[in-house]
Amino acid sequence: MFGYIRLELLRTIRDGGYVIFGIASPVVMYLVLSNLALAPGDERSGSIVTMVSMAAYGALGCAFNNGSGIGEDRSAGWLRQLRLTPLGPVQVVAGKIVTGAVGVVPSIAAVLLTGVLVNHVELSPGQWLSIVGLLWAGTIPFALLGLGNGYALTGQTASMANIAAFLGLSIVGGLWVPTMGFPGWLRAIAEWTPSNSYATMSWHVAAGTAPGARAVAILCGWLAVFGLYALYAYRRAGRTA
Amino acid sequence: MENDAVSLTAVTKSFRAVRAVDGLTLAIPRGQTVALLGPNGAGKSTTIGMLLGLIPPDSGKAVLFGLDPGQAVRQGLAGAMPQEGGLIPRVTVGELLTFVAGTYRAPLPLGQVLALAQMTGLENRRVDKLSGGQAQRVRFAMALVGDPRLIVLDEPTAALDVEARREFWSGMRTLAGRGKTILFSTHYLDEADEQADRVVVIDRGRVVADGTSAEIKKIVALTTVSVTTSGEVSWLGDLPGVRRLEVRGDRVHLRSADPDATVMALARAGAVRDLEVTPADLEDAFVALTAKETV
Numbered sequence: 001m002f003g004y005i006r007l008e009l010l011r012t013i014r015d016g017g018y019v020i021f022g023i024a025s026p027v028v029m030y031l032v033l034s035n036l037a038l039a040p041g042d043e044r045s046g047s048i049v050t051m052v053s054m055a056a057y058g059a060l061g062c063a064f065n066n067g068s069g070i071g072e073d074r075s076a077g078w079l080r081q082l083r084l085t086p087l088g089p090v091q092v093v094a095g096k097i098v099t100g101a102v103g104v105v106p107s108i109a110a111v112l113l114t115g116v117l118v119n120h121v122e123l124s125p126g127q128w129l130s131i132v133g134l135l136w137a138g139t140i141p142f143a144l145l146g147l148g149n150g151y152a153l154t155g156q157t158a159s160m161a162n163i164a165a166f167l168g169l170s171i172v173g174g175l176w177v178p179t180m181g182f183p184g185w186l187r188a189i190a191e192w193t194p195s196n197s198y199a200t201m202s203w204h205v206a207a208g209t210a211p212g213a214r215a216v217a218i219l220c221g222w223l224a225v226f227g228l229y230a231l232y233a234y235r236r237a238g239r240t241a
Numbered sequence: 242m243e244n245d246a247v248s249l250t251a252v253t254k255s256f257r258a259v260r261a262v263d264g265l266t267l268a269i270p271r272g273q274t275v276a277l278l279g280p281n282g283a284g285k286s287t288t289i290g291m292l293l294g295l296i297p298p299d300s301g302k303a304v305l306f307g308l309d310p311g312q313a314v315r316q317g318l319a320g321a322m323p324q325e326g327g328l329i330p331r332v333t334v335g336e337l338l339t340f341v342a343g344t345y346r347a348p349l350p351l352g353q354v355l356a357l358a359q360m361t362g363l364e365n366r367r368v369d370k371l372s373g374g375q376a377q378r379v380r381f382a383m384a385l386v387g388d389p390r391l392i393v394l395d396e397p398t399a400a401l402d403v404e405a406r407r408e409f410w411s412g413m414r415t416l417a418g419r420g421k422t423i424l425f426s427t428h429y430l431d432e433a434d435e436q437a438d439r440v441v442v443i444d445r446g447r448v449v450a451d452g453t454s455a456e457i458k459k460i461v462a463l464t465t466v467s468v469t470t471s472g473e474v475s476w477l478g479d480l481p482g483v484r485r486l487e488v489r490g491d492r493v494h495l496r497s498a499d500p501d502a503t504v505m506a507l508a509r510a511g512a513v514r515d516l517e518v519t520p521a522d523l524e525d526a527f528v529a530l531t532a533k534e535t536v
């Protein structure tokens with residue numbers, strides 16, 4: 001299985017979609033947005049909020065991109081080829097999940113490092129650790145949604161669905177522009193999205209408070225929904241492969 | 242049958258109204274090279290999918306080396322090249338083959354696999370930058386890199402030109418010489434004829450003939466004796482050796498199992514106008530076997 005993870009990581013870092021959506025675009029957007037100072041509060045705290053938003057945005061990009069990879073692999077007959085090796089289906093799925101989880105790290109690190117090095121963001125070590133941990137673990141529901149799409153749809157369609165979900169959740173969840181500026185109805189929706197809950201946990205930590213039970217509960221709810229979806233899609237794909 | 246590499250017993254698979262494989266039974270002893278010969282849609286790929294555990298049969302049983310196919314594959318006993326697909330972008334030939342090798346307990350050394358698949362020197366090429374023929378060789382290499390006992394290839398030479406095909410079969414013969422069991426499907430008759438110890442002809446999901454290529458030819462390969470006639474011709478069908486009679490215009494084509502006797506009888510009857518004798522090839526045998534009316 002380590003061989004599989006190694007192979008998948010090689011493919012990930014050579015993937016244009018990963019580099020663009022997962023690393024380049026969030027870093028560039030962070031630099032632009034933090035200088036426009038759209039976020040509330042003084043410049044310093046605004047820069048921190050934007051940093052968390054963009055790290056979250058990049059992490060989502062990686063998680064969805066990983067799911068699109070599954071759709072690609074299915075269309076290419078790669079999953080069938082894997083079934084013809086001694087590698088078991090559980091190892092394949094586990095390997096893909098680990099790859100996705102590892103792939104998220106550089107994206108989060110890139111934005112946070114930009115925050116430290118360029119915008120001189122200062123937080124306590126405990127805050128940094130919590131933010132990295134929450135941003136990292138919090139991608140699981142999105143990774144599952146992405147994988148579900150990858151298994152339910154084929155190649156191009158899976159990529160389109162994942163990009164749509166990624167951009168939609170990023171925007172509505174308030175990662176690009178804070179929900180503060182949203183009309184009331186949209187803000188009400190935003191507060192129930194997984195992406196908003198996901199970022200809220202780290203926004204709170206960055207502001208020096210606890211992650212917030214409401215955000216955690218909503219994200220866990222979505223985790224269950226997307227987990228069931230991924231399981232259903234995986235089973236169905238197995239029957240028709 | 243513990244000793245057989247492959248054992249299919251009355252396997253059946255339907256896709257909605259289409260019965261792709263219909264009660265097919267086939268046993269392949271270890272070490273044999275078997276060609277699964279049949280036209281497009283005969284059920285070759287579905288049969289192979291069932292024996293590799295990719296497609297669950299509706300009924301019947303598939304067994305590899307005495308094990309459930311999925312289990313046999315997990316133990317590294319089989320390697321396979323499906324009819325299409327299986328290649329991924331953004332990796333090199335060497336990275337891909339090293340990965341596949343790593344999933345088996347005792348794989349072949351990479352250099353040896355590259356040599357067998359005629360790919361030496363290509364290991365640093367990106368898989369997505371290969372030509373069609375080269376891609377086909379990588380797929381072949383993936384089937385044999387684990388050094389499995391059974392190698393299954395679904396139309397392995399479909400995308401290859403004549404030269405590449407020749408090289409491919411030389412690699413295959415090396416493997417057969419090492420005692421591997423090889424099952425390949427094809428609709429090229431000459432390939433089945435030249436490369437296999439045994440030819441299994443399938444059509445509409447059933448085995449219609451099974452034997453050495455010489456035996457297959459003998460079953461149905463009939464020499465055609467043609468003459469020009471006028472008037473009543475039905476008596477020609479009763480001549481010695483004649484199995485079938487076809488009339489096209491004023492020419493009569495007699496399919497004969499004993500062309501000498503047929504020609505002698507025609508001569509005695511004074512009916513040898515524009516006599517023509519055409520020996521059968523496997524192509525004819527194949528057409529005869531898979532035609533609705535077999536002789």
Ligand SMILES: Nc1ncnc2c1ncn2[C@@H]1O[C@H](COP(=O)(O)OP(=O)(O)O)[C@@H](O)[C@H]1O
Pocket residue numbers: 256259260261262279280281282283284285286287288
């Ligand atoms: N997944 C499938 N869905 C529907 N029909 C199928 C499927 N796979 C094969 N068939 C049908 O089953 C028959 C046998 O197909 P196949 O095994 O691919 O034949 P071959 O490999 O000999 O060309 C064909 O009529 C084909 O159209």
Ligand SMILES: [Mg+2]
Pocket residue numbers: 285286287324395396
């Ligand atoms: Mg086929």
